[in-house]
Amino acid sequence: xxxxxxxxxxxxxxGSTAEDCFTNVIExxxxxxxxxxxxxxxxxxxxxxxNYSFDGSFWQYLLKASIDESLKKVNQQKNLIYVVSSxxxxxxxxxxSIEEFGLSYSVKSxxxxxxxFYCVSNACxxxxxxxxxxxxxxxxxxxxxxxxxxxxxxxxxxxxxxxxLFALDEDRCKPYDKQRxxxxxGEAVGTCILSNDISIYKEAPLQYLGGFxxxxxxxxxxxxxxxxxxxxxxxxxxxxxxxxxDFISAHGTAxxxxxxxxxxxxxxxxxxxIPINSLKSYFGHTLGAAGxxxxxxxxxxxxxxxxxxxxxxxxxxxxxxxxxxxDCIKGDFTSFLKTCSGFGGGNAAGMIKKx
Amino acid sequence: MSQVVINHALxxxxxxxxxxxxxxxxxxxxxxxERLDFIYENQIKSYPKYYRMxxxxxxxxxxxxxxxxxxxxxxxxxxxxxxxxxxxxxxxxPSDSIHGDLIRKGxxxxxxxxxxxTLPNVGMGEVCxxxxxxxxxxxxxxxxxxxxxxxxxxxxxxxxxxxxxILIGWAEPTQNDGNxxxxxxxxxxxxxxxxxxxxxxxxxxxx
Numbered sequence: 001x002x003x004x005x006x007x008x009x010x011x012x013x014x015g016s017t018a019e020d021c022f023t024n025v026i027e028x029x030x031x032x033x034x035x036x037x038x039x040x041x042x043x044x045x046x047x048x049x050x051n052y053s054f055d056g057s058f059w060q061y062l063l064k065a066s067i068d069e070s071l072k073k074v075n076q077q078k079n080l081i082y083v084v085s086s087x088x089x090x091x092x093x094x095x096x097s098i099e100e101f102g103l104s105y106s107v108k109s110x111x112x113x114x115x116x117f118y119c120v121s122n123a124c125x126x127x128x129x130x131x132x133x134x135x136x137x138x139x140x141x142x143x144x145x146x147x148x149x150x151x152x153x154x155x156x157x158x159x160x161x162x163x164x165l166f167a168l169d170e171d172r173c174k175p176y177d178k179q180r181x182x183x184x185x186g187e188a189v190g191t192c193i194l195s196n197d198i199s200i201y202k203e204a205p206l207q208y209l210g211g212f213x214x215x216x217x218x219x220x221x222x223x224x225x226x227x228x229x230x231x232x233x234x235x236x237x238x239x240x241x242x243x244x245x246d247f248i249s250a251h252g253t254a255x256x257x258x259x260x261x262x263x264x265x266x267x268x269x270x271x272x273x274i275p276i277n278s279l280k281s282y283f284g285h286t287l288g289a290a291g292x293x294x295x296x297x298x299x300x301x302x303x304x305x306x307x308x309x310x311x312x313x314x315x316x317x318x319x320x321x322x323x324x325x326x327d328c329i330k331g332d333f334t335s336f337l338k339t340c341s342g343f344g345g346g347n348a349a350g351m352i353k354k355x
Numbered sequence: 356m357s358q359v360v361i362n363h364a365l366x367x368x369x370x371x372x373x374x375x376x377x378x379x380x381x382x383x384x385x386x387x388x389e390r391l392d393f394i395y396e397n398q399i400k401s402y403p404k405y406y407r408m409x410x411x412x413x414x415x416x417x418x419x420x421x422x423x424x425x426x427x428x429x430x431x432x433x434x435x436x437x438x439x440x441x442x443x444x445x446x447x448x449p450s451d452s453i454h455g456d457l458i459r460k461g462x463x464x465x466x467x468x469x470x471x472x473t474l475p476n477v478g479m480g481e482v483c484x485x486x487x488x489x490x491x492x493x494x495x496x497x498x499x500x501x502x503x504x505x506x507x508x509x510x511x512x513x514x515x516x517x518x519x520x521i522l523i524g525w526a527e528p529t530q531n532d533g534n535x536x537x538x539x540x541x542x543x544x545x546x547x548x549x550x551x552x553x554x555x556x557x558x559x560x561x562x
Contacts, residue, residue: 142511213492
C-alpha cells in the first residue's frame, strides 16, 4: 500500500505557512534573535505573540491554527486520526492539577472530546516518531488518513534546564562547524497529513516510504560515540525504500557530541557524499516539533528540487567527513532522508520520495 | 485482528508483585518508591545508577528489568528486534514539578541531574542500556489507562513487523498504589497465557 504525505503547514518565526517558512530558509533568513535573561545573552527562535490574535493558551491556539491550515489542503474532514508530538506540552502550566496539565488534556482541549488521537512524547525524536506511527496506523488498516502535528514552545523551564547542561550557544548555533558551541532553543508547530487515498489532496502529495527508530543503549543524556542507533534506523529506512537519498535533513543540534556522532554514522554508512543539512540555525531546536517541521521544509525542498543549506556553516568540525553545505543545492531530486536523535538514546529515520 | 498473544505480564499491586497471574513477591514499604527500592535490593542489585533515578525512571527500570530477567523472549531475541513502548498519563510530572520549583527560586538553580528526568522516555533508556535493547522505542501520553490502547499498540508494532517481540507497559508514578503493568509479547508465538485485552483489564482490576 502506498502512503502519501502532504497538506503541510508550519507556524514559526519564519512565517505562518510551510511555503513562507521554506522561502525564508532558502533566502537565508533565521528566526533566531538575541534575548537577555538575568543579564545573560541567549539566542532563541521565538514566535512574536503580537502577530496573532488569541485568547487563553497560545500553545492550544497554535496547534489548532496549524491543523486548520493543513485541513484546508485536503478534501477529507471526517474520520481522521490525530497524532500530536510534543516534548514538553504546556509546561508553563505546571502549577495546575495533574489532570489539567498533561499533554493529553491539552490536545483534547484543542481537538474536542470525540477525537481519536495519540500523543507522542519521546524527547527530540518525537516529531519523526509521530509520522512513523501515522504511517504504521495506515499500513495496518487502522486508519485511512492521519493528521500529524509536532509542537513545542520555549519556556523558562527548558531554557534553564538546557543552560544547566551547558548545551546552549549564546550566539546563533553553528551545526557541524568547527566553531560550534551548542544549540539554540526554538518554537514552532508543524502539521502534515498522511493518507492511503491520494484523491484527498488538493496539491499533489509526496510518498512516505516508511520510518524506523532504534535506541543506542549507551547513555541517557548523550549519544553513542559511534552512532549505532542512528546507523540502524537509517539502514532500515534505506532498505525498505531501496533508494539512495538525494539529500539528508539531519538532526544537527550544533552540540559537539551530537554532530560528531551523526557524522560518524553517516560516514560509516557510505552516505558522506550526499548533501546533508541541519535546519537548526533557522528554527533553533524545536524539540518535539523538530522532526515534523524539518520533514516539512525538506518536503517543500523536494517538490522544488532544492536542498536547503545549513545557515552559518563554514568549516567542517566533525572527525568524520560528511558533505555539509551552507548554500542551497539544486538538482533533479527523487527522495530525501530525515533523521533525528535525542535524549534517552533514541534515534529515528524516515524516507520520502516524489510520486 | 491478529495472532498476537501476550506471553508474560508483570503487575505491581499495592502490596504484591504479580508475575503472570501469580503473586510473586510480598512487598514492604508504604510509598511506591520504598516498594521499588525493596524490589531493587531483593531482586536486582547490580545497577548502582538506580539510586540516582527519579520515581518514574525507577518504576520503568524495575519493571522493565524484572520482565527481561524472567522472560525467555528477552534472552532469546536480538536486542535490535525488541521494541519498547511505554504509556502513562502524567508524563514526567514529578520531576517537572521539582525543576519548576527550583527555577522559581532562581534561574541558575536548575539541577542537570533532575532536568534529565523531565523527559518521560529517559527511564526506558536505562532499561535499554542494562538489557542492550536497541529496537524501536516510543513513549506515549494518554488521558487515562486503556487496555485497548496498549493492546492495539502491541499489535501494531508486531504486525507491521517493526520488531519480533515487544515490551509494552503503563507506569504511573503519581499514584502511590502503583498503577503499573508491563507486558511482553512476541510475533508468531505459541504461548497463549493472557491472550485478550479483557485479560489485561482483569489483571489490573484483580487488586
